[in-house]
Amino acid sequence: MIKAVVFDKDGVLLDSEAEYDRRRKVFFAEQGIDDSAFPDFYGSNNDEIWRTVEPVDEARRAELFENFIQRFKNEPMVYADYIYPEAEPALRAIRKAGYMTALASSSPHAYIDKFLAAAAFDALFDYVVSGEECARHKPFPDVYLNAFSALGVEPGEVIVVEDSPKGIAAAKAAGAYVIARKVPSFPDIDQTLADERITTLEGVLPRVLAL
Structure with a gap:
């Protein structure tokens, strides 16, 4: 489950x-x-x-x-310009359906915090972890195992949404089911290790809402 x-x-x-x-x-x-x-x-x-x-x-x-x-100190990343429009609705739908959510990124926590503030996503995650808080970075599974432990779930009880080959490998090594989101700016990125691929985050919804 x-x-x-x-x-x-x-x-x-x-x-x-x-x-x-x-x-x-x-x-x-x-x-x-x-x-x-x-x-x-x-x-x-x-x-x-x-x-x-x-x-x-x-x-x-x-x-x-x-x-x-x-x-680039005077050219900060304007995260709001890069957020997928379906991200917030998809997150809200997943949480409304009763699933816990977490963010597990290789980015430094300071960058993650800036993103969360720009997107106003703070309340949409039960747990947030940076790879810098773990002993090893992706493609090792540490950041995902950290997240699973914090949520109190087993790997088989988790769907991970990833995009990069390193991230997909990390999530698979952690024992999770992995859905890869296709990336418009990098359409040829290797996502063959994922269990399935989706075009937008809305593609996650049929899988979780049918469970």
Whole structure:
């Protein structure tokens, strides 16, 4: 019996990954950093990204990250511009049907809080957790196991809504049923590990409301 639906943030509730990618590319170009050999950072956490940029020199890595933050200090993410219009109605319908909801994201908690404030989604989640609060990031299952424990549910009692290959792998490793939301700005992203795919968050509703 499903008792909870747990959501990732970027790509699932808002189409923000393209903007993150744009900002990194702007910064790399301004710093003279050749990013041509960098992997796809979709769904990655800050530690993984900046270790790729500077794998050896920790002080230089920290300096680059701080410079990146300062570069866009006066251009904050306007999260409201990227939120999927169906996100709030879908969340409200799921909760009205009696399911618990949680947010489990790789983003730093400060970014999650800014998103929740911008979207006015604070009351729509029973629990919120950042990957930075866990020992290991996605694709390890830690952030999802944390959420399941906080909600008091078993993995088999949870549906996870994800988008990135790392996030899907993390949710599957945690033992959950995984629904992948297709991302308009990254239509070719590999979601083959998911149990099913949907075009919008409204696609979650038939599954949970039929249970």
